[in-house]
Amino acid sequence: MATTTASFEQACREVASSIAETVISKQHDYGHENILAFREQGLVVRLWDKISRLKNLIWVKGTPKNESIEDTFIDIAGYAIIGLMLANKTFTNELEEMKETNNG
Secondary structure (H helix, E strand, O other), X not given: OOOOXXXXXXHHHHHHHHHHHHHHHXXXXXXXXXXXXXXXXXXXXXXXXHHHHHHHHHHHOOOOOOOOHHHHHHHHHHHHXXXXXXXXXXXXXXXXXXXXXXXX
16 A cells, blocks of 8 residues: 655545545445444454554564554554444445446
8 A cells, every 4th residue: 555645645545545445345245234233332342353463463573474564554444434434324325336236
């Protein structure tokens, strides 16, 4: 996710866009139900796991075999986006691809 943009604002938007694409991609794979089963409480558990992993990666400084520090930050940010979408009641909106299929 390295960027070579000219400004902080551009770099921030690029990172946010990349995280959004990851969240959307995972939504295609998993759908709503895995989050809706436990909602915000489930997000707390998932975030707790990611923070624990991040702590281990940073303090232990081992070579990760499955997930990099960057991947972990992306997942944490993704869960934050999902939490905000739950709060503003947009998490259950249909994916655009699904809307086109249902309307076409």
